[in-house]
Amino acid sequence: MVASFSASQAQALSIFKQPARIINMKDRNLDMLKKDILLTSPFRLLEQDIDTKISEGGFGTVLSRAGVGKTAFLVQLALYNMLQGNNVLHISLSDSVGKVGLRYKELFQNLTKHYNVQQINELWETTLPHRFIMTFRVDSFNVPRIEERLTDITEQGIFHPRMTIIDGLHFDESVRQSLVDLKALAMKHSFHVWFSITTHRHEDRNPDDMPPSLSHVADLFDVALDLQPEGKEIHIRALKSVSETSEHPPLFLDPSTMLIQEKK
Amino acid sequence: MKKDDRKVRNIGISAHIDSGKTTLTERILYYTKRIHAIHDVKGKDGIGATMDSMELEKERGITIASAATYCEWQEHEINIIDTPGHVDFTVEVERSLRVLDGAVLVLCAVGGVQSQSITVDQQMKRYKIPCIAFINKCDRSGANPDRVISQLKSKLGHNAVTTQIPIGLEMNLKGVVDLIAMKAIYFDGENGENVRVESIPESLLAEAAAKREKLIDAASLFSDELTEAILEEREITEDLLADALRVGTLRREITPVFVGSAYKNKGVQPLLDAVTRLLPCPSDVENEALDMDNNESPVILPSDPEKPVVALAFKLEDGPYGQLTYIRVYQGTLAKGSTIVNMRTGKKIKVGRVVRMHADQMEDVAAVSAGYIGALFGVDCASGDTFVSQGLNLTMTSMFVPEPVISLAIAPKDNKSQINMSKALSRFTKEDPTFKTYVDHETNETIIEGMGELHLEVYVERMRREYSADVETGNPRVSYRETITRRAEFDYIHKKQTGGSGQYGRVVGYVEPTDEGDFIFENMITGGAIPTQYISACEKGFKACLAKGPKMEYPVTGVKVVINDGAFHAVDSSDMAFQAAARGAFLQGYAKAKPVIHEPIMKVVVETPTEFQGAVMGLLNQRRGMIVGAQDEGPMCVIEAQVPLAEMFGFSTVLRSSSQGQAQFTMEFALYKLVPQSIADELAEKAAKNKKNAA
Numbered sequence: 039m040v041a042s043f044s045a046s047q048a049q050a051l052s053i054f055k056q057p058a059r060i061i062n063m064k065d066r067n068l069d070m071l072k073k074d075i076l077l078t079s080p081f082r083l084l085e086q087d088i089d090t091k092i093s094e095g096g097f098g099t100v101l102s103r104a105g106v107g108k109t110a111f112l113v114q115l116a117l118y119n120m121l122q123g124n125n126v127l128h129i130s131l132s133d134s135v136g137k138v139g140l141r142y143k144e145l146f147q148n149l150t151k152h153y154n155v156q157q158i159n160e161l162w163e164t165t166l167p168h169r170f171i172m173t174f175r176v177d178s179f180n181v182p183r184i185e186e187r188l189t190d191i192t193e194q195g196i197f198h199p200r201m202t203i204i205d206g207l208h209f210d211e212s213v214r215q216s217l218v219d220l221k222a223l224a225m226k227h228s229f230h231v232w233f234s235i236t237t238h239r240h241e242d243r244n245p246d247d248m249p250p251s252l253s254h255v256a257d258l259f260d261v262a263l264d265l266q267p268e269g270k271e272i273h274i275r276a277l278k279s280v281s282e283t284s285e286h287p288p289l290f291l292d293p294s295t296m297l298i299q300e301k302k
Numbered sequence: 303m304k305k306d307d308r309k310v311r312n313i314g315i316s317a318h319i320d321s322g323k324t325t326l327t328e329r330i331l332y333y334t335k336r337i338h339a340i341h342d343v344k345g346k347d348g349i350g351a352t353m354d355s356m357e358l359e360k361e362r363g364i365t366i367a368s369a370a371t372y373c374e375w376q377e378h379e380i381n382i383i384d385t386p387g388h389v390d391f392t393v394e395v396e397r398s399l400r401v402l403d404g405a406v407l408v409l410c411a412v413g414g415v416q417s418q419s420i421t422v423d424q425q426m427k428r429y430k431i432p433c434i435a436f437i438n439k440c441d442r443s444g445a446n447p448d449r450v451i452s453q454l455k456s457k458l459g460h461n462a463v464t465t466q467i468p469i470g471l472e473m474n475l476k477g478v479v480d481l482i483a484m485k486a487i488y489f490d491g492e493n494g495e496n497v498r499v500e501s502i503p504e505s506l507l508a509e510a511a512a513k514r515e516k517l518i519d520a521a522s523l524f525s526d527e528l529t530e531a532i533l534e535e536r537e538i539t540e541d542l543l544a545d546a547l548r549v550g551t552l553r554r555e556i557t558p559v560f561v562g563s564a565y566k567n568k569g570v571q572p573l574l575d576a577v578t579r580l581l582p583c584p585s586d587v588e589n590e591a592l593d594m595d596n597n598e599s600p601v602i603l604p605s606d607p608e609k610p611v612v613a614l615a616f617k618l619e620d621g622p623y624g625q626l627t628y629i630r631v632y633q634g635t636l637a638k639g640s641t642i643v644n645m646r647t648g649k650k651i652k653v654g655r656v657v658r659m660h661a662d663q664m665e666d667v668a669a670v671s672a673g674y675i676g677a678l679f680g681v682d683c684a685s686g687d688t689f690v691s692q693g694l695n696l697t698m699t700s701m702f703v704p705e706p707v708i709s710l711a712i713a714p715k716d717n718k719s720q721i722n723m724s725k726a727l728s729r730f731t732k733e734d735p736t737f738k739t740y741v742d743h744e745t746n747e748t749i750i751e752g753m754g755e756l757h758l759e760v761y762v763e764r765m766r767r768e769y770s771a772d773v774e775t776g777n778p779r780v781s782y783r784e785t786i787t788r789r790a791e792f793d794y795i796h797k798k799q800t801g802g803s804g805q806y807g808r809v810v811g812y813v814e815p816t817d818e819g820d821f822i823f824e825n826m827i828t829g830g831a832i833p834t835q836y837i838s839a840c841e842k843g844f845k846a847c848l849a850k851g852p853k854m855e856y857p858v859t860g861v862k863v864v865i866n867d868g869a870f871h872a873v874d875s876s877d878m879a880f881q882a883a884a885r886g887a888f889l890q891g892y893a894k895a896k897p898v899i900h901e902p903i904m905k906v907v908v909e910t911p912t913e914f915q916g917a918v919m920g921l922l923n924q925r926r927g928m929i930v931g932a933q934d935e936g937p938m939c940v941i942e943a944q945v946p947l948a949e950m951f952g953f954s955t956v957l958r959s960s961s962q963g964q965a966q967f968t969m970e971f972a973l974y975k976l977v978p979q980s981i982a983d984e985l986a987e988k989a990a991k992n993k994k995n996a997a
Contacts (some may be wrong), residue, residue: 129930134933134940135930135931135932135933135940136942139930139931140930159817163975166928167928170929170930170931170932171930171931171932172932172934173931173932173933173934174934175934175935175936178934178936185789187915187932189916189928190915190919191916192917192918193916194916194919194920194923195923196919196920196923197929198931
């Protein structure tokens with residue numbers, strides 16, 4: 039009969055061979071909370087369709103006109119990653135560290151309120167160490183500089199990002215070289231990068247609906263999401279995606295909380 | 303007292319140690335005829351400079367006390383306020399910087415921009431104080447004003463523009479060329495009091511013309527009229543250029559640079575001209591007060607002498623005639639005989655004597671109006687208090703006083719010190735709301751509490767120097783706290799009924815963690831299980847347990863106690879019995895409620911040149927710090943982190959040595975957080991050891 043042991047039975051038995059592990063009730067409690075948020079929120083859709091499909095060194099971007107909610111979207115993406123225990127490096131070229139920190143806090147509060155989470159403080163404290171904010175002035179931003187900073191923190195074992203957000207980069211004619219260098223850097227340090235791109239009302243879009251600021255570098259990007267305000271909602275539309283199915287992810291941003299919501 | 307506040311300048315003179323701040327102040331007072339002889343800092347006459355009270359400052363490189371003095375120059379009234387140069391005394395720094403409208407940044411022509419210049423500059427940036435720069439010591443060998451100007455640009459990020467060039471350098475320094483007026487200025491007479499204006503020497507004409515071009519170019523950004531004049535190739539007048547420079551200076555977008563040597567009496571009078579011409583008057587600056595009726599929201603104060611009074615007490619001094627309170631009036635007029643209200647205490651005060659100070663001499667005045675600085679006699683207040691007219695509800699400083707996070711035991715060395723120490727402590731606690739003191743009844747030690755290691759160190763040092771009270775200090779102690787993490791029930795009977803009068807009380811209920819306050823007591827007893835007259839005894843009993851927690855004798859916070867049942871005895875129950883029962887009940891419940899230790903976490907902000915960023919992050923990381931972010935600000939960068947206070951001892955030394963003295967940090971209390979298990983074990987071990995030793 040021994041031979042007919044199924045794989046799952048064998049796995050079940052192997053548990054007994056492992057040394058006893060102390061289960062910390064508090065940690066487990068928080069873990070369950072995190073899982074709860076991740077499972078009930080639209081994150082699973084985001085994850086399936088968008089985020090995890092970007093491989094190391096890959097680029098994603100979210101586009102919209104000024105003030106629609108690019109940063110809010112990116113911050114939520116970051117929060118979901120942080121809740122999963124992934125480190126997120128947030129590089130802002132326009133806001134101060136304090137302001138970026140506040141955005142995280144606000145969205146986190148909205149998120150926990152929306153999903154009725156208790157123990158907000160403890161959850162926040164365990165989530166926070168997964169974030170690192172860097173700010174640069176737009177004029178002093180360049181890839182060697184980021185690399186220097188990144189080496190500072192990775193070599194001393196302070197922080198290893200799995201995802202990086204670059205908010206506020208100008209996508210002008212000269213941006214291509216920076217992006218190519220960034221890709222190499224992202225490969226080297228094994229993370230993927232999300233950008234925000236501001237579009238303008240007067241811009242003519244290309245036939246494939248890409249705004250000119252993105253079209254000249256579109257080949258470098260795996261995912262491009264367009265935020266479009268329509269009536270009281272902000273729709274999320276994929277201009278470019280990894281899989282064919284996710285052209286119209288069933289998601290929108292709720293303008294009152296700026297939370298990503300699922301279409302019913 | 304003159305009433306035109308456009309002719310008032312409230313300025314600070316900030317500098318690195320030994321760049322000649324005291325000498326410059328001394329010369330200013332001499333030329334404005336406030337003093338009639340010049341005494342040098344380390345003078346042979348044994349008198350010393352008038353404002354020189356900074357022995358301790360020199361040793362530590364920090365200014366601790368700030369004094370105010372006043373002088374007149376060309377019908378302008380100039381108040382000079384000494385500014386503390388250290389970022390650690392946030393309260394003190396904030397106060398003295400708040401009363402300034404502008405500043406002169408003194409730099410050494412040889413040493414250039416040194417680390418402390420960076421500190422003071424950052425403070426001014428934080429409080430948005432417009433400044434002009436004075437490059438002193440141009441007579442010294444190795445003087446190079448051009449290098450200092452380029453450092454001003456690269457190290458401090460100032461848009462520094464040359465407004466004067468020296469005539470000769472080092473030993474040959476004869477005077478200065480004023481690029482605004484295009485004139486050469488020489489200083490004759492024994493003490494340089496006779497200013498001689500001549501045309502520019504041939505040899506310097508070309509350089510002067512070129513530098514003036516640059517100056518006009520930089521100033522043209524701030525004046526359309528000047529730009530037009532340039533485009534139309536009209537002659538650019540002195541006033542036109544000076545006005546444009548003033549606009550740029552007030553916006554902090556330009557820093558005019560002056561040169562000279564205070565010690566050799568060169569260039570001080572033109573600097574005074576520049577103070578009156580380029581630095582702001584009180585009404586140029588927007589001052590904010592906090593509206594207490596409106597959740598401390600900021601209100602802009604118009605510098606109008608007719609409105610109700612708002613004034614800030616920024617400095618206290620112990621004089622031979624009692625307490626002297628330095629005030630700055632922001633709005634209204636503070637007159638002798640008027641009635642004002644101290645916002646902190648709510649007490650009404652009748653203004654007795656109003657004086658104007660010059661170092662240690664004073665002059666009686668009838669009133670001090672908006673924008674001016676004066677002093678009051680015989681007013682009982684603490685430094686940082688706001689005085690307002692009756693009916694106003696504004697305050698200049700936030701009423702929020704953070705709880706101290708570090709404590710130190712001090713003991714006087716002899717009897718004389720004992721008396722002086724208590725005098726000093728009572729003065730310091732009045733001056734600084736974040737500094738507290740009490741006597742620990744168990745050990746009989748005097749404990750001082752404050753916001754950081756250096757904060758306490760400086761007070762100990764001041765006790766020694768100003769009050770000649772020699773004290774011995776213990777090791778600094780971090781204020782840990784205990785709290786519980788889950789609900790636990792208790793059911794405790796206190797019973798002593800053998801011999802004499804008995805004691806009986808039973809208390810039933812539960813304890814649970816709460817975020818709403820340090821201690822909440824709730825009585826849910828129905829049906830008189832404990833008679834009402836004993837309920838307050840129960841509360842008292844529970845409260846008594848909070849001062850020293852059962853786990854490690856740290857104060858207990860965040861506990862809610864609910865009692866819902868109990869029992870009493872008609873004869874044997876008493877207040878005492880129920881207090882004892884409550885104590886027993888608390889211990890019982892507390893032990894089951896998973897008590898933990900919390901430690902103070904500090905928000906640490908390090909400002910460092912970019913090249914040391916990595917090293918600084920490493921330092922913070924080693925100290926169990928969580929780095930929140932790094933902000934790039936040109937040549938400097940700001941790193942924000944949360945670090946446990948217990949790990950911050952000696953950080954300033956380490957930081958200095960790993961950044962060539964160029965990085966500095968501020969630290970303020972952020973929150974209490976759970977101590978990691980390994981550290982909690984260490985603490986428990988230490989506590990057990992102490993207990994053993996004590997026994």
